[in-house]
Every structure is written in structure tokens, then in C-alpha cells.
Amino acid sequence: MSESSNYGHGEEDDDDEEEVADEAGYKTSKDAVLFAIDVSESMLTKPEDSNPKKRDTMLSPTVAALKCAYALMQQRIISNPNDMMGILLFGTEKSKFQAGDAETGRGGLQYPHCYLLTDLDVPAAADVKQLRSLVEDDDEAADLLVASKEEVSMANVLFCANQIFTTKAPNFSSRRLFLVTDNDYPHASSRDARNSAAVRAKDLYDLGVTIELFPISHPDRGYTFDRSKFYNDIVYSATPSDPDAPMPLTVDIKPASSTAKDGISLLQSLLSSVASRSAPRRALVNNLPFEIGPGLKISVKCFILFKRQEPKRTSYIYLPPDSDKPQIAVGSSTLVADDTARSVEKVEVRRAYKFGGETISFTVEELAKIKHFGDPVLRIIGFKPMSMLPIWANLKPLTFCYPSEEEFIGSTRVFSALHQKLLKDKKMALAWYIPRKNATPALAAIIPGAESRSEEGEQQVPPGLWIKPLPFADDIRQAPDINLVTAPDPLTDAMRVIVQQLQLPKAIYDPRKYPNPSLQWFYRILQALALEEDLPEAAEDKTLPRWKQIHKRAGGYVVGWGEVLDEQFREWQRGHEKHIKPTANGAAKRTKAEPASSGGGAGAKKVKAEDGGEGVTDADMRDAYAKDALSKSLVADLKAWLVGKGLKGVGKKAELVDAVTKYFETKMDVD
């Protein structure tokens, strides 16, 4: 069925036992964003004091907004591939509405001076291309971006948006209109026109569409956007789909300045403003009972704030023989009995466990009872200091939770009191946690998280409690046995200087500064293929260390540390020479002095094993390579050695030998 295509794509997950959040079935949990961008004379005027060296500052507000939409579109294809987006220009000389709407024959005449640039839909490569050519090709822009001489009716703009949402994104859980304008007082002379706009805004509200305003000021012209003149009649504080949404914090809606005096261009501030609102909030769990103690329950909502973003899985593509336009093939699964290949209804399926060469089966009811440990709850068992939570005690990203007044009045104040207490005393709670009906119970730590804001006052991490499912004894692995050689104090002292030299900015890790290089590369290539662009040659990888800086700041200290290490290690060896014992497989353990370092420089401090207790050493392997005797090595040794180098240790012996040979061919200069 077509519904399944939204969710069940390629899902062969056996685990259908957890009941999916109730709300999911109700509305399509997707987001639709329609940009409405004002195209007026003032919006098309480039800032006067722009800096010609910085191209960004040369943009007119309209073009900056289009660039911003372009960036968002590219980004959303990556992060929210099922979400819709559209772009509506208003105040243009030209008018255009949905193409080919034969049913009603609606044309541009219906919404004069509204130009639907990109209809609301999941973006296609063509949409990205069209938008790109508009922001990059001045001629094309000059043709389209012409302000109308008569004032566009805001009521009409809003109704146009209403119709776009109604027809293209019915039943979406989140529908948002991003309104970018510098005109804080449209229809200045007509109260009636303003009132009709207010009525159309109410329609949008009743339809479940949220208006997000991106107002632009022009400090260079002495103009500051005043929301109270008109837009406070248009914008509603709470959205019908999310009654708990915060008041729009006024600091968040800073009018972007069209000048670049403070170093931030209009485009940049628009981008950051849009980015902070680009993701609609979607609760993982709605109204989970949070039991502070027996008889004291409040309700919370849980959200996923951190989730590993993975490259897309491959899909099946159909290449029709008579056209060159590839199509996405939509897959669906049916259950089939193995013996007769007849298709099987879900209710017929039994669950059984393999045991002792046979299967042990339970009825569905039995299994449900076996796995039932109570209703969904987050129940506090007690409190511990944070110091009792070892750093390694983690299994997966944490879940954020925030109070909700929907089930219990007073949840917020109780939650706040708990939050403040835990923060102040650096404590955590231990909790019994069943997030959903029939979910496996976990023991979790509840950790307080303080609000963090950027220097500009933008909230970066919200305040709330974090649920961290703890590993059970079964999930904790024993550390391997090691021969510990503790560093003597002088060596630690030498290392301490190095650590002090190389603090990251503000001594914190800021994830925003580290885009995932594999993911970025994947999508750049995919985009290039989709848009038929040239493939990029090299990837930008911001996760690579700043080697030059490290060399400059700490290089000298590293050399010093290396000398101390040599000296201290020689001393240690003198004290331990007698204790060299044969290891389990009979190989004697020897530790030689510093091996020859690369390039002949005395500085490179490689601490390399010259001889391992297991497997073959680099030296052995290199010897064998030099003597062309690799084929005499054991397959197991070759494999182990290759794996040790992080290479693929699979295949036939000849392949393994090839792999080792290849390795040395490229590394020979080291010798």
C-alpha cells in the first residue's frame, strides 16, 4: 500500500514488537516548509555600504533569502529526505501559480503578484537546479525579480499559501510558512486590507500552519522593523499542533541587519535564524509519566536531540528501456511460508526460539505476558552523585526530556525544581525506564543539562533532563590484561606541558565545528550526480587535526618528551631485565631500543613494537617481502598482519600476498 512507502522502506527489522508511538498513525509525521519571500523595491536594493570584497554582503535581501532557501533545500534533502519544501515570491511583477491545475483552471490571475517559484513537494534535482541558476545567474534573476508597481494584497498572499498547503501537504503534522520581509506595515493606508490579512492568518492558524517571521531591518537607512505595527496580528504564539511550544523568544527573532558592520552579513544571520528553526520538533514519546516518587507523577515529553546521521542506503532504481529518466522502485514486503511459498497473514505468525536443535514456541499471548514489565513510565528509584557515573557507562545517544502540562498541571514547576536541585548538587537520578508500551525496560541515569547559549544569545542546547540508559552487567566487557608500565613523574611532567599547549577553543568540544566528512562527501557526490555537475576532486575534511599548529605549538615539547621517554625507559629496562618471561605461546618478549625513525630526523618519537607476542612483526614481514618470500608465510599470519594494519585480511593466499606487497610498495621509503 502506498502508506507503507513512507516508513517501511527496506525495513527488514524483525522487531515489530514495540508499539510505535500512538500519534504516529494519526498524521503523516512529516514537515512542509513554504518560504514566502518579499520582492519589493527595498528588498531588491543592495546595501549601500557593502564590502565588494565580500560577495555575501553585496546581496540584496531578496537574493540573500533565496540563497538561504537554496541552502536549506540542499540541507533538507540530506537530513529530512521525506519533508517538503516550496518557495513563493510575492510582490513580483509576474504572477504564477501551480502548473497544470486543470481541475479548477486556477491561473496567475487568482493570486496577482504571487509567483510560485517552487511548488511545495519533496525537492527534486530539477528544483535545486532551478533555484541555483536563479541565485547564481544575474540575468535570470533580473528577469524574474522585478517588483510590482502596485502593492500586493497580504490577504491574498496568505490565502495563496493556504491553498498550497491544503492541496500539496494535506494531513502533515507540521506545516510552516517562513515569511521573509522588510515591510513592517503593509497596507499602511487601508485598515480593511490589514484586517482581511488578519482573517487569512487566522485561517492558516486553524489549518494548523505556523507562520515563522524573518523580519529584516535596514540600519543603513535608519529603518528598524517594528513587529507591533502589523505582524503581531498575524503571528500566533502557540501552534495548534504543539500547544506546548514556547513563546517565540524575542531574542530569537532579531531583525537581521542588511549591513555588515558587525561582521555578520544578512545572509549569515538569515541562515542561522532559519537553521535554528529548520527542524520541526517531533516528540519521541508524548506524555510519558514521570514518577518522582510513589504518589507524585508528572508528565514529560521525550525528544531526540542527538542522532547519528548516516548516509542513505541504496535504493532500487528502474531504468525504463524507452527513456533515460531513472525511476525509484518502491518495495513492499510480504511474509511467505518457507515450505509452500504461500503468503502468510500476520496473525498466523508464531514466534519460536531455537534451542537444543529444535524450536521452543510460545503463543502470542504467552510471549506478551513474558515480556510485559508494566506500563510506560520513567520512575525514580533514588539519587546518586554524578561522580558515581563512570565515563564509560554508555550505550547510545541520550534522550532529552522536557515537562508537559498536558496530563498533569504543575509538571513544569516540579520538573524545574528537580532540574535545579540536580544541577546545583551535581546529582543524578537512577530510574526504571519503559519508554513505550511493551518496550524492554532499562535502568537509566537521569542527568541534568543546563541551557547553553551562543554569544549572540541563541539557544544552542535547551535546559532539561537527559535520560541515559545504563549498561547492565551483561553489557560490560572486561578490560584486557595488560603489562602496565607506569610513567615516572618526569615523563608525565613532560606530557603535561604538551596537553596544556593544545587546548581546543574554550576547552570544549563544539560539534557544530565538525561536519561529518564521509557524510558531506557522500551528499556532494550524490548532488553532483543528480544535478549532472562535475564531480568534486577533493573533499573538505574539518575533522583533520591542525597539524601545522600542533607542530608549532607543541613540537618542541614533544621532542623533549621523547628524550625523557628514552631515558626513563632505559632506566626502567635496567631494573627489569631479569624479569623477561616467555609468553604463553613461547615467544620471548624483548623490547628493543628506539627503532630508526623516519626521514633520519632524531625527533619523530614513534614507540613501536619491535616484536609482538602474537603474530608476525612488521620487521619479519618486511624481511619476507624484501626476500620475495611472502608466499612462504602462513595464511593466518598474513591475515593477522593485514588486519593489524587496518587492511582487508580476507581472500585466498595469493590475494593476501598481493595486499602485503602493495602495502610495502607504497611504504618502502620508510625503510
Added chain:
Amino acid sequence: MAGKEATVYIVDCGSTMGEKSHGRSQTNLDWALEYVWDKITTTVATGRKMAFAGVVGLRTDGTENLLDNEDDYAHITVFQELGQVLMPQLRKLRQDLVVSGTDGGDAISALVIAIQMIVATCKKLQFQRRIVLVTDGRSAMQADDLGDITSKLKEDSIELVVLGVDFDDAEYGFKEEGKDATKAENEAILRQLCDDCSGVYGTLVQAVDELGVPRVKPTKPVPSYRGMLTLGNPEEYDTALAIDVERYPRTMKANPASASKFVIRSDMAAGEATQSTHTIDGEEAAPNGTNDGLAAVKTARTYQVDDENAPGGKRDVDRDELSKGYEYGRTAVHISESDQNVTLYETSPSFDILGFVNKNQYERYLDMSRSNVIVAQRTNDKASMALSSLIHALYELESYAVARLVMKQNKEPRIVLLAPNIEPDLECLYDLELPFAEDMRSYRFPPLDRVVTVSGKVLTVHRNLPNDDLQDAMSEYVDSMDLSTFGQDDAGQPAEYGAMDETYSIMLHRINQVVKHRAVYPDTDPPPPYEVLTRYSQQPSELANTAHPSLSRLIQAADVKKVPPKARGRRYGRKDAPKPLSELDVGALLAQDSKRSSKQACIDPKNAIPEFKQLLQHAEELPQLRAACAQLKAIIFDWIRHSVGDSGYGRAVEAIRVMREEMAEVSVAAAPYNEFMRELKGTMLDGGLGGERREMWYRVRVNRLGLLLAGECDGGVSEEEGRAFLSAAPVAAAAAAQ
């Protein structure tokens, strides 16, 4: 890990084992078997071919063993030779191990038999050898040859475990009063024997008790990275630091056994297909477990593409006609076989430190993954010393390192946090993955310690903020429920309560428990979960009692009120219609609009949902609600009737949802919606809305838009009726609508 092991269980089946001692409800044999079955099924569950078990019955009616021509070895029966135990053997053993009618049979002789079995099977091979003797010690034993037995056990390194029914054990704190002399004597002999061969001697009650404590399966550490940890670039600079390290898992989710999907085989009658007694004859079961009347279920996938000419606009395509590619938005991007690697970001294994961060500023919510442990290359003392200096420096400076790790060639780089750990014989770094920019979602939430109003005013007193009293009460309660010293360590000293190494994976052990139980007792209901699995589902009662006054005070200060189900959401006729930020009275504006103000206003199909909602704002009486719903109904029917394929379904579903939600909020108004829904179903499935509309009905079902239930709204139908409505045939529904 999986070494070879051989265990012989000697189970006393003598007539005295049929007694029920010390007020227990089961016989001594059944009680002892609880232990034995648990051990054997644990071995069976591993599925290891080289985990051998053997079973010897002691004091059996019959006699069957290697030395059964000697009198000393009478009443000893080898029920199961050493070998892998599977279900058929388990079933046989269940028949074998029953109380006999005899008291003859010498435990020491049985020991000799067991030793013989092990010697014959294991020869000089690498085996873990063990003999477990479970007895009540109430028959005479010949203790003359004990010296030989001790030396044989030692020589072959066979571990001896003796568990006695109601044996005295001072350590565990059990003493049987009024013990008969034979038993006391036997206990002394067996205890001496265990002491001599360094075996284990215990009382059965302890062993059975401990069955409730799950065993944790140790896993051999396998390194996920071996190579250098570098600071700086050794290829480019001669000032780079490189230490040979190895990385092993520290945490790893242990998953419960997964159930496979089966159906009853089509050639079987339903009744036959339960626990049938097909044997396997040592062969691997038929590949899909069909031996017990079940056929495995597989997933078959079919693929469709859009095709304008095909009926329904879609057409099936064969897997072979398809090739690999990706979706970019709604555009398909084809990637030919030869270009498969074009999207791969090429990397080579490396582990580079980026810099250092302050431990105290690190936020734990950045933890993204399971953790690992990093140690120096295990045979490299110099690397060990070098790494130790980094660990100590980080520790002293209260710092963590941040590093970029590529585990294997062409694996994606990950950023990890490195935290120092110093223990007497383990110095290491723990690592956890950190998020990338793309992994964060910026959802905004208002502050919790202040309220910011629309006008930008900051409030510190507000109903959503705790007052001083609530803050105090919370503080007192949190302090009173402190677990850091509520537990007890092995020495009885105060220790952390609920420490991770005392908590066991709930579902894993629960599933193991019931599977093992069903294997032995196929006809009994599954037992309740072990106490230890649910121990942490509630506050420890002792502590909760102490903290009760604080909690009472907190409850009072919190003044939390449950929202009655009815009051949730908006209600019709309410005073405070939503207003824009300016508080402009839009309702008044709407009232001026002649098209919308009148009570008989006509809903514009293009703006149906907003106008329907606005109409309801003024609707107070049932007839008005009905009239509004009737208008929307006509529009919905129109959409469905004129829908090309499924083009109008989305809007129709949305409108139905809105009608349902709005009606659910009105306390008397289940009727208009339910009447509508019944009519919709009847008309639509009878083909009255422009032909075949099953897909639309499917959407009504998956979106759960059926009749309003009594739990949702006054006048709603029962749950059964609601469910029946969604699944019943159209004719029945049409009849119900009359």
C-alpha cells in the same frame, strides 16, 4: 572462548529423595532437579557442540554402567553418555530421572563411574572436566578408596562439586536439626573429599537460591583498532608523537535471543503442531526447523514503479530489472556497477588527537555511543610507559583528549573523546564517540528557571516556576533518597545501591529463563521473572519509608493535579479563542465578514478546515454541530468522488481527522461524527463514491479514524464495537447505519 568442556551430573534418585522435607512443597528430587535442569539447559542453550554433558542416576531401580557386573556398582545407571545434549536427550532424561524404590547404591561408586566416563571421552585432550554430585547423603558409602579417587581427580584436573539436600553449611548459615547419623557421617566424608581435591562443597538451598542470580557470559576481547595513536603528523613533521595502541570494547549491548517467525506447516493439523516428538538422530535439524511442525517464514519483496498506462498507475517490476542507486529528494540517481565506490570517502586507518578539553566542562549528553578501552600495544613496554604519561597528564590536568579515529581502511572517520582511567593494574583511556554537526537537532525550549513573556519581560515568579517551598521540599526529598551508601558490598559495608555490575539485562535473562523452563516443563506456564530482574523497578521500600515524610511534603508543595481526560484540548464554546500576539480580536473581524458570520454560513470547499472550525466556534447546539458536520461531509464525499486515483485522499483524511477531533472535544457530540463515519463507510464501500475506494478505507483504518469511542467522548461506542466497525464487512456497516 568456546573451549571444550565435559560435565557429568550424578543425580541421587533414591527413595528418600521422594520425601518432602522441611515443609517444602516439592520432593527433594524435584528440588534438586531445579538445579540440575538449570545447569543442563544452560549448556544446551549455548548450542556448543563441544559442551558435553553426561548424567548418571544414583540409587536407581535398575543397574547399567561399565562395571555393572560388580556388586559395588549396583543401582547406578548411566542415563546419558557424555556428549552434546539436545532436545530429544532432554526429553528422555525427563523420563529417566524419577524417584526409585530403592535405597541401594553407593555415591562413591557413582563417582568412579563418572570419572571413567570422563577419562574415556576426554582422554588427554584439552577439556574442562567437572563432576557434579547431587545427593541427600542418606545411603551408606564405602569410603575406603577415597585416597585413590582424590588423586585421580587431581591428576586429571577434574573439578568436583558436591551439593547436598539439607547438608549443613556454616558459611551459608544452614544447619539441619535432628540429622540422622548416616547422613551426618556421609556429609563429613564428602566434605573431606572436596577439601582434599579442592572441590566445591555446598548445601542445595544455596545453589537453588543462586539460580535466581543470572550468570554473565564473558566475552573474549577482540580489538577494534590496532595501530598508532598520534599527536601531530609523522609523515610531515619530525615532531610528531606516536604510540602503539589497541582498542577493545568496554560496553556492548548483550541482546536477548531473538525469536524466529514460524507458521504451522500447511500439511499439519493445528493441534499436532505443538511440541511434537520428532527426533533428530544427531543430525542437524532440517534447515528451517520444520521438525516440530513449524515452517519458517520468509520475507518476500516486490517492487513497483509508476506507470501511467498501468491500472492504478503502478506496475510491478522484477528484481532483475532493477539496479542500484540513491534517492536525492524525489529524484532517482542511478549509479552504475563500475561507479559503486564513487560515493565512498577514502580513508586509511589512523587515530589522531585533535586537542584537549576540560573535563569539568564536558557535558555528558554528548555521549553518542558505546564505549571502548584503549591500552598500549600489549607486548610493548615502552608504548605502555608512553601511554601512561598521557593518561597521568590528562588525569592531573582534569582534561580529556578529543581524537579522530578511522578504524579500518575506508571506514568513516569518527570523533571520539578520550578519558583517562587509573587503577592499580589497569591504566587506560576510555573512548566514546562524539556527535558531528549533522547529528545535532536544534530544538528550542524555554528556560526552566525563568519565564520570558512575549513582550520580553523576565519573570521569576510564575505558576510554571517552583516557589521556595517547592524548591526546599524537592531538595530535602532528593537528599533523603540518596542511594550512594544504601547498598551493601560483599563485606557488609555500605556501598552504592543499584551499581551497574549488580543489574542484569532484563529481557535477555527473562527470555533465557522461560525458554529453559519450557524445554524442561513444556506443559507448565512460564515462571515469574527472577526477583533480581525486577528489583530496581520500584524504590527500595526501606529507603522509601524513611523518605516518606519528605515525599509527603514535596507532594503538598508540588500541588500537581491530573488533567481530567475530558478537559484535555480545546472545548467548544470556550471563551478564550486563540489570539495572535497582539491579542487582536479576530473573531470580531470574522463576524464582520458577511460570508462567514451567519449561522447558516456556507463552508467554502477551498478553505474547508478553517471555516469548519470557525463555524464550530459559534455552534452551541447539537443541530448546529450536525449542520456543520453535514456541510463538511458533503465536501469530503466530493473530494473522494472526484479523486483521480488517490489524489483527493489526503485532503479527505485530514478533514475527517479534524471533524473527529473537534467532535471529540464536545461533550455530547459523538453522534454527528459516528453517523458520518457509518455513512461514509457504507456509501464508499458500496461504490457510491466514484468506484472502488478500498485504498481510502485503508487510510481511514491506519489513521485510526473509526467511530468515536466511549473513552474519548460521551456517547461513543464500546471498544469492541469500534474494532468491529473497522474490520466488518461493508454490508453490515450499512445496516448498522440505519
